[in-house]
Amino acid sequence: MGDVVLQELRLATDDHAAAAGPADTVDGMPARWVASPGSTAETSAVMRVAAVHDLAVVVRGAGNRLTWGAPPERCDLLVDSTRMDAVVEHASGDLVVVVQAGCRLDVLQQRLAGAGQWLAVDPPRPGTVGGTVAAALSGPTRLAHGAVRDLVIGMTMVRADGVVAHSGGKVVKNVAGYDVGKLLTGSYGTLGVITEVAFRLHPLPKARSWVSLPRHSAAAVHEALQRVVHSQLVPGAVELDRAADGSATLTVQLEGVAPGVLARTAAALELLGPSATAGSRPPGWWGIQPAGTGEVLLKVTHELAGLPHLLTALDAAAARHRLAAHVRGSVAVGSVLVGLRAAEGGNRVGPAALGPDEVAGLVADLRQRAASFGGSVVVLDGPRVVKESLDVWGPVGAIDLMRSVKHRFDPARLLAPGRFVGGI
Amino acid sequence: MVDARGLAGQLRTVLGDAAVITDRQRLRTYECDGLAQYKVTPALVVLPRTTGQVAAVVRACAAAGVPFVARGSGTGLSGGALPHADGVLIVTSTMRSVLDLDIVNQRAVVEPGVINLHLSREALPHGYYYAPDPSSQQVCSIGGNVAENSGGAHCLKYGFTTNHVTGLELVTPAGDVVQVGGKAPDAPGYDLLGALVGSEGTLGIATKVTVRLTRSPEAVSTLLAAFPDTDRAGAAVSAIIAAGVVPAAIEMMDALAIEAAEAAVHCGYPPGAGAVLIVELDGPGADVEHEFAEAERLCRASGATEVRVAADDAERALFWKGRKSAFAAVGRISPGYIVQDGVVPRTALPQVLRRIAQLSADTGIRVANVFHAGDGNLHPLVLFDDAVPGESARAEEVSGAILDLCLEHGGSITGEHGVGADKARYMPRMFDADDLDTMQLVRCAFDPQSISNPGKVFPTPRLCGERPGRHQGTHPLAEAGVAEVF
Ligand SMILES: Cc1cc2nc3c(=O)[nH]c(=O)nc-3n(C[C@H](O)[C@H](O)[C@H](O)COP(=O)(O)OP(=O)(O)OC[C@H]3O[C@@H](n4cnc5c(N)ncnc54)[C@H](O)[C@@H]3O)c2cc1C
Ligand SMILES: Cc1cc2nc3c(=O)[nH]c(=O)nc-3n(C[C@H](O)[C@H](O)[C@H](O)COP(=O)(O)OP(=O)(O)OC[C@H]3O[C@@H](n4cnc5c(N)ncnc54)[C@H](O)[C@@H]3O)c2cc1C
Numbered sequence: 001m002g003d004v005v006l007q008e009l010r011l012a013t014d015d016h017a018a019a020a021g022p023a024d025t026v027d028g029m030p031a032r033w034v035a036s037p038g039s040t041a042e043t044s045a046v047m048r049v050a051a052v053h054d055l056a057v058v059v060r061g062a063g064n065r066l067t068w069g070a071p072p073e074r075c076d077l078l079v080d081s082t083r084m085d086a087v088v089e090h091a092s093g094d095l096v097v098v099v100q101a102g103c104r105l106d107v108l109q110q111r112l113a114g115a116g117q118w119l120a121v122d123p124p125r126p127g128t129v130g131g132t133v134a135a136a137l138s139g140p141t142r143l144a145h146g147a148v149r150d151l152v153i154g155m156t157m158v159r160a161d162g163v164v165a166h167s168g169g170k171v172v173k174n175v176a177g178y179d180v181g182k183l184l185t186g187s188y189g190t191l192g193v194i195t196e197v198a199f200r201l202h203p204l205p206k207a208r209s210w211v212s213l214p215r216h217s218a219a220a221v222h223e224a225l226q227r228v229v230h231s232q233l234v235p236g237a238v239e240l241d242r243a244a245d246g247s248a249t250l251t252v253q254l255e256g257v258a259p260g261v262l263a264r265t266a267a268a269l270e271l272l273g274p275s276a277t278a279g280s281r282p283p284g285w286w287g288i289q290p291a292g293t294g295e296v297l298l299k300v301t302h303e304l305a306g307l308p309h310l311l312t313a314l315d316a317a318a319a320r321h322r323l324a325a326h327v328r329g330s331v332a333v334g335s336v337l338v339g340l341r342a343a344e345g346g347n348r349v350g351p352a353a354l355g356p357d358e359v360a361g362l363v364a365d366l367r368q369r370a371a372s373f374g375g376s377v378v379v380l381d382g383p384r385v386v387k388e389s390l391d392v393w394g395p396v397g398a399i400d401l402m403r404s405v406k407h408r409f410d411p412a413r414l415l416a417p418g419r420f421v422g423g424i
Numbered sequence: 425m426v427d428a429r430g431l432a433g434q435l436r437t438v439l440g441d442a443a444v445i446t447d448r449q450r451l452r453t454y455e456c457d458g459l460a461q462y463k464v465t466p467a468l469v470v471l472p473r474t475t476g477q478v479a480a481v482v483r484a485c486a487a488a489g490v491p492f493v494a495r496g497s498g499t500g501l502s503g504g505a506l507p508h509a510d511g512v513l514i515v516t517s518t519m520r521s522v523l524d525l526d527i528v529n530q531r532a533v534v535e536p537g538v539i540n541l542h543l544s545r546e547a548l549p550h551g552y553y554y555a556p557d558p559s560s561q562q563v564c565s566i567g568g569n570v571a572e573n574s575g576g577a578h579c580l581k582y583g584f585t586t587n588h589v590t591g592l593e594l595v596t597p598a599g600d601v602v603q604v605g606g607k608a609p610d611a612p613g614y615d616l617l618g619a620l621v622g623s624e625g626t627l628g629i630a631t632k633v634t635v636r637l638t639r640s641p642e643a644v645s646t647l648l649a650a651f652p653d654t655d656r657a658g659a660a661v662s663a664i665i666a667a668g669v670v671p672a673a674i675e676m677m678d679a680l681a682i683e684a685a686e687a688a689v690h691c692g693y694p695p696g697a698g699a700v701l702i703v704e705l706d707g708p709g710a711d712v713e714h715e716f717a718e719a720e721r722l723c724r725a726s727g728a729t730e731v732r733v734a735a736d737d738a739e740r741a742l743f744w745k746g747r748k749s750a751f752a753a754v755g756r757i758s759p760g761y762i763v764q765d766g767v768v769p770r771t772a773l774p775q776v777l778r779r780i781a782q783l784s785a786d787t788g789i790r791v792a793n794v795f796h797a798g799d800g801n802l803h804p805l806v807l808f809d810d811a812v813p814g815e816s817a818r819a820e821e822v823s824g825a826i827l828d829l830c831l832e833h834g835g836s837i838t839g840e841h842g843v844g845a846d847k848a849r850y851m852p853r854m855f856d857a858d859d860l861d862t863m864q865l866v867r868c869a870f871d872p873q874s875i876s877n878p879g880k881v882f883p884t885p886r887l888c889g890e891r892p893g894r895h896q897g898t899h900p901l902a903e904a905g906v907a908e909v910f
Contacts, residue, residue, distance in 0.1 A: 093662060093771035094800075116668065136610070147609070149618055150587050157862075165862035166855065171767045173799040174836040175573045175622050176843055176854055177881065178863040179586070182618020191614070203668035226528065230551070232642040234708055260711030301608040305528040334608045374529075375608035396613045398594075398602040401870065405614055408865040421613040 002032070005053050009035045009077075012045035016083060024078055026058045027071040028384055036080040040156055040164055040195040043079065047193065048162035050077055050414055057160075058416050059189040061102060061128030065135055068380050069188050070392050073418035079193055081130050087111055088196065089170070095201040096153070096170050101130025101194045117201045120145035123287045130194045136186030139287045140237035140253065143332050145202055148185055154198030155181035157191075160410040170198045183405065190420045191409045205236070205255035211268040212251040212283060213276040218311035221331075224250050224272060229304060229332050231271055233264050238332035240307075241285045244324035244343070246315065250331070251283055290328040291339030296359050296382035298338040300366070306373030307331055313372060314338065317365035321358040334375065340382075354382070356389035367394055393421040426488035428467035428512050435470055435512075438480045443518070445469040454513050457498040457505040458560075462845055466493070466507030471518045475593060475601055475631040478514060482629065483599030485512055491875045494625045496537060496565030500572060501763055502844025504624045504880055511875075514629060516567050522546050523632065531590065531607045533634045536567025543635070552637040555582040558840070559748050567630050573622030575840040577673040577747070578704075580798035582638065584840070586621040591634030594620065597627070597871035607634055619866055624842050625877040627870040641706035644672075645716040646734040648743045649723040650697035654678050654793070657699035658774035660726035661797045664703065665770065667722060669715045673704040674798035675747050678777070681754070681794040681805070682746070688753035691746030694730045701728075701797065702743050750794040751805065758790065758807035760816060762823045766830035767839040770800040779829050780804060789815070789822045801839035802830070828853070843881045851883050861886070 002019075009017035017035040024031045033055075037043040050057050055076035060066060062082070081102035088098040092115040099108055106124035121132060122139040131137075133155075138147045145151065154168030157180070167180035184191055215221045221240060228238055228250075236255035242248035252272075254264045265278050291297040302310045311327070318325040324343045329336030340362065342354055359382065366377045379392040396402065399422045406413075406424045418424075429446065436444045445451060446468060455463045472478045485492045491511035498505050507513045516537035524533040527550045534543060540561040544553040557576035558564055564574070570592070575584045582588075591605035604616045620627055651657040657676055664671065677685065678699050685691050693700050703719050705712045723731050734740035746753075754761050768776045777793065784791045792805040804826050808819035827837050827850055837843070837850045851860060860882060867874070868888035878885065 091769060091771070093666060094769040095665065096769070136615075146583065146587055149615055150583065159862065163858045163862065166859045167863070169834070169836050169854070171769055171800055171835050171839075173575060173579070173584070173767050173796070173801045173839040175584075175840055176836050176838050176847075177851065177859070178866050179573075179618050179622055180862060180866065182586075182615045183866065185618070186610075186615055203670070206668065229530065230527075230639065232639070232708055234639075234711075256708075256711045257714045259714045260708055263710035264708055299610075301610050303529045303531075303607045306608070335610055374606065376610075376612050378612050393612045397606075397611060398604045398616055399613065400600075401596065401602065401604075401616055402614045404869040405616075405619075405866065408869045 005049065005055070006033060008049045009033055009046060012049055013037050013042050020078065026075045026078070027067045029071060029075050031058070031075045031078045033076065034078045034080055036083045038083040040158060043158045043193050043195050044162045044164050046079055047158050047160060051161050051412070054412065055414065056417055057414055059130070059134070059193050061131030062104065062126055064127045065131060068135055069419045070387060071384060071418070072416045081128060084195060090115065091170070092117060095203070096172070096198060097201055098154070098170055098196060098198045099129050100196050101128060103129050105129060105132055112201060113204065116204050118204050119199050120151060120202045121148055129197055133185050133194055133197055134187060134189050140239050140330055142330055143238060144236040144255070149182050151199050152181045152185055152197055153200050155184060155194060156196035157184055158193040158195055160192065160412065160414045168198065172200045188419050189416045190406060190424055191415065207258040207261040208236070208253060208255045209261050209265045209278055209280055210251050210253050210282050211265060211272065211276055211278045212249050213272045215248045215250060216246060218308040221248050221250060221311065222305070222308040225304070225307060225331055227271055228252055233268055233271070235332065237330065239286065240327060240329065240331045240336065241283065242311070242327040244318065244326055249283065251286070253282065285328060289339070290326040290337055291381070294383060296340040296354055296386055297380045298340065298363070299378045299380050300336050300338055301375035302334050302336070303374035304332065304334055306375065309369070310373035310375070313366055313369035317362040318343070320365065321361040323358055323362055354386060356386045359386045360390040363390055396421045426490060428490045428510050431484050431488060431490060431512065432468055434484055435481060439470055439472060439477055443471040443473070445471070454495065454498070454507060454515065457495070457500040457503060459501050459503045459844070459846055462503045462506050464507045464509050466513040467510050469513045469515060471515050473518050475595065478629055478631050479595045479599050479601050481512060481514055482595050482597065485875055486597065486599050486873065489873065489875065491878050493877050494567065494571070494629045496568030497539070497563050499560045499564045500568060500844060501765065501841040502838070502846045504572065504842050504844035504877070506845045508878065516565060519631070526607065527552060527637070529607050530637050531634055532637055533632055534566050536565060536570070536630050536633060538566045540564050540566060540569060547637050548640065551640050553640055554588070554635055555638040556585045556588055559751070566633050566635070570621055570630050570633055571623065571625045572840065572842045575796070575801070577675055577796060580674060580796065581670050581672045586618065588636045589617060589621050589633060590636055592617060592620060592630050593632035595629045595631055597873065597876040601631070605634065624844060624881050626867060626881055628876055643709040643712040644704065644706045644740070645712050646702065646704040646740045646743055647716070647720055647723070648693065648732045649701045649703065649728040650694035650730040651699045651701070651728055653698040654777045655774045656727035657701050658777065658797070660701060660723045660728065661773065662771055663722040663726055664719050665798070667718060669719055671703050671719060671798060672706045673702065675702045676700070676793070676795055676797040677747060677750060678793040680757070680790060680792035681750050684753040684757045684792060685746035685750050687756040689745050689749045691742055693746055697729070702747055747794065754792055754805045754807065758809065760808045760810050762806040762819055764802070764804045764806060764823045764826050765838050765841040766802050766827050766835060768800045768802065768830050768833045768835040770798065772833040773797060773800060776802070776829055776833055780826060783822055783825055787818055787822055789819050791822065796839070799839070800835065802826070845880055848881060848883045851881070
């Protein structure tokens, strides 16, 4: 039957399908075929082949975050989006772009910059638009411009049964029908294949500055953050970078017209006191994840005033399980990433030595304290042994409704089965 | 299906006698929302005070297969809260507490019946407000705003309801109480909030809403610019946006809308103007000062005949008075009118306005335009006189033709008033059968019995049994006509 499948996939994709090679794996699991549709119609044809032959499908963009989330239970077919890389329409006067899912984010940004605009999911990356939307990844300026879900105004997707569906449109204001695009955003490829997205854009800021403040205790970080968020600075972003030893920098990005940025930079320096410094470039760690490949990366959310409780709980858990935790993220939004390493002086060294028990222990401790900071703890990435030792998504509210949504969209569980919350 | 009236006794024991209305005369006060041309008397009206009571009512409906419709303040303009003749209308006007004003976390948790403006009033002394500001904000409820994903004049900069809701307590159509999201962002799992906000009461009833509070701006500057015609006003809008200025609001009124507003509230707009723009900027002082000067310059460069800058809050209020009273004011110049709500890409505004004028000239039906120009959200007011035979029907046609114009330009059939009962029949003009089928999958996931506000949003109901296997049986390649290859 293998030959038949491949032949059908080739027909569906104008010959852009092949048996999987050694690099075509998902979190260590080899796929059997790779199909690279060049359009929504071809994607639909591919999904129909998958539906008929009961193939489990994982969608791959640039493949940079394919290990995020739980490992899928099975993976027969990789649907590679990178042939769908066109910018379909850039209506610059309307600050709207329609782009195919396989377009790289950095390529898109470069194109938009020509018109003095950008898609506010900084900074530019080699990952694809589809991967960014499917994993709902946002950078620092989410504070000012919203998360990816707030920037998506229209979407074309292909369902597990091959049906093509559109939602939203290409105008910013639109309440016709359900916002299916928001459901697909952050769905990790478990509800449908995203083939085209319409985004609202923003003008590139004319001026920017960064004001940084070193702080050494959770309480001091909290105090500075509260000052900033209740001020009139209207920051574009507020990021915290905090090393495992507790030494931290809180950096406020100010953006806008030059005279405004100048005035607010002065105001920020005054607000934050003599240890604050201003610069015309972001700090080196800006927008970079606090963990490398193979290390453990958590996403932790919190209420604004829950931050010191989060940091305290994290420190305690890290000490108890002999781990070093590096925190970085958007603390004025309430969403941070945490990179975990084995603590120096522990009996293991290096990322490969991260023990599953230690990580599971820390995550369990943190989840137990989640009420104190008002958020959730998700293990985004890590070695497979680590992810298999715990529930990466943790407890989820309204899980029955989510299962019900999944069941309606993908009753045969063909799309990345087991990848998402509650084993969805 | 059990008769909804048959539930009255059972619901009285849960809610108390006073909260269950069966008296015909009193039922009729709920027969329509802000769109008075549709009227249906509900079988039963209930006024619950708690989540538990809402859940009990919904459970009773679910068990009996009786439809229910949520209603906030009934200001909706698409017949979304139109009752079901054999159903229960669940009114939230007795759920009006701000439960938690949490300034340190920049959040508030409110009951669904809380009036939009009341929340801002409570937050204001702390230097905060609730940003989405529909023109009806003095009366509409937050629950209604959530259901309609309501916008307002300042949504150009601050976004719509969906960008400000971080959590909901929901009574599902089965009567279960679930928490979706909360004060923190990004609850793990599907973005159910994204699906729920704007779902027009068809996916359940919101019983608590957690919203983001926004810091009150340091400075606000407002100008009123008069133009000879809407073309030049439209050009000014485009120029301002193209310059990278993001005003809090840009609103436009055409000559007929100005005439109506003058007659009603004497707002003193520049006489003889073919169009006026209200442009408002807010934010940090230095930024506003700089960008405001730019906006003013661009208005003049685009052909403004007069630009007035509000000297103080009183003058600003006067600028806005004309705009905010425009809908009602149209009643002064026409006995009947239809409020249309459509969207076009902002760059298409001048062209679409010209086509609307042409449509008006061709049919003899007057159209007044007052709208959110910054985001291309048109509110044409289509005027008619019922005393003239056939005129209201022609007005309906013009109103529908305007939606077609919007779609022709890549826009939407509704920007903020929702689909409701009124526009369900237009949905197929914007979405094909597969699009609608996919949306209905969401509906079926939440409400397999189709009892939550049935008959709204979708032109045809979908049965939620197992999915029709229309792509299962036929081989995909056979369908595509290439099966002979094998
Ligand atoms: C702070 C921060 C720092 C970052 N740094 C980097 C960086 O240094 N380098 C970098 O490349 N990226 C970085 N990113 C992420 C980047 O923005 C992309 O989102 C990321 O690379 C994923 O894109 P991808 O094409 O690699 O997706 P993939 O890894 O291919 O896919 C990611 C997930 O989305 C699913 N998916 C992908 N495409 C689709 C589709 N079309 N339809 C449905 N599901 C789909 C996949 O199945 C998978 O579950 C960063 C993000 C943040 C927030
Ligand atoms: C003069 C005037 C000006 C207006 N201006 C604007 C404007 O600028 N922007 C704008 O967006 N709208 C505007 N509207 C429309 C209307 O005010 C909004 O749609 C508003 O959000 C409706 O709120 P409501 O409480 O009146 O809801 P209702 O009319 O009672 O109900 C609206 C919908 O919400 C559902 N619903 C109500 N409560 C709940 C709940 N708790 N859970 C689930 N579903 C619920 C109902 O079933 C119905 O489908 C205007 C209306 C008028 C009359």
